[in-house]
């Protein structure tokens with residue numbers, strides 16, 4: 087546990103905020119896809135920490151992008167520069183950094199856009215960023231990805247920006263436009279989107295990794311509150327793994343594809 091002093095905490099867009107913590111210990115070790123477990127404030131209602139993906143690291147500061155969805159995130163949005171949060175991290179297994187010849191295809195839904203961003207700094211080759219959301223109001227960080235040199239493609243359910251439909255429907259276009267590249271997919275977003283992505287990549291024989299975010303309690307592998315089904319060589323064909331400790335990033339080949 088370390089103290090993270092809030093340097094800034096501002097509205098990014100709509101219900102989304104961006105908070106910067108001064109935390110040299112965590113910033114020095116953070117990898118793409120890992121998360122921090124944040125004690126938002128003191129008090130009975132906040133004993134349980136809230137997990138947030140590490141969006142970016144700049145020197146001694148670590149940035150998180152979050153959506154206000156409930157009590158904890160509401161209180162976080164009200165915290166001011168100079169306030170201090172207790173942080174645990176960096177936690178979990180992050181995305182593997184691709185080799186020099188790999189063309190990364192980042193596929194995100196909603197706040198998943200925050201989790202894949204560090205890959206743009208850690209991956210040697212620039213690739214594509216596919217972002218899906220319900221509507222334009224949930225399209226995040228596309229300018230950051232463009233500035234990082236990524237080919238950004240958007241999809242919204244209501245067609246308010248980009249392709250009208252699901253983010254997975256953008257994948258055929260990427261396969262068509264980059265036929266000679268060695269593609270590797272990195273996914274982060276809501277569970278139904280990730281499962282649709284996993285099935286599609288599996289059908290097409292494509293490889294990748296998925297960040298499977300699940301409701302968490304301890305965040306360090308002790309309570310089994312966050313278990314997810316992964317393939318196993320047993321009679322059931324699956325076993326439980328802890329998203330916080332064995333993940334949140336899992337190899338696509340290990341993800342159990344339910345009907």
Ligand SMILES: Cc1cc2nc3c(=O)[nH]c(=O)nc-3n(C[C@H](O)[C@H](O)[C@H](O)COP(=O)(O)OP(=O)(O)OC[C@H]3O[C@@H](n4cnc5c(N)ncnc54)[C@H](O)[C@@H]3O)c2cc1C
Pocket residue numbers: 121136137138139140150151152153154155156157158159160197200201298299300301302334
């Ligand atoms: C590894 C990991 C990384 C995450 N990264 C981010 C991030 O970068 N940005 C971000 O905005 N959110 C992220 N989340 C989700 C975030 O942890 C929750 O939104 C937050 O804990 C909600 O706290 P709350 O007290 O405001 O809401 P609560 O009052 O606890 O819940 C309000 C609503 O949010 C839903 N919710 C709560 N926890 C989660 C969760 N873990 N995943 C999905 N929905 C949840 C609840 O089902 C409920 O509908 C991440 C979750 C995990 C497990």
Ligand code: FES
Pocket residue numbers: 301302303304305306307308309310311312313328329330331
């Ligand atoms: S949250 Fe406790 S084991 Fe994962």
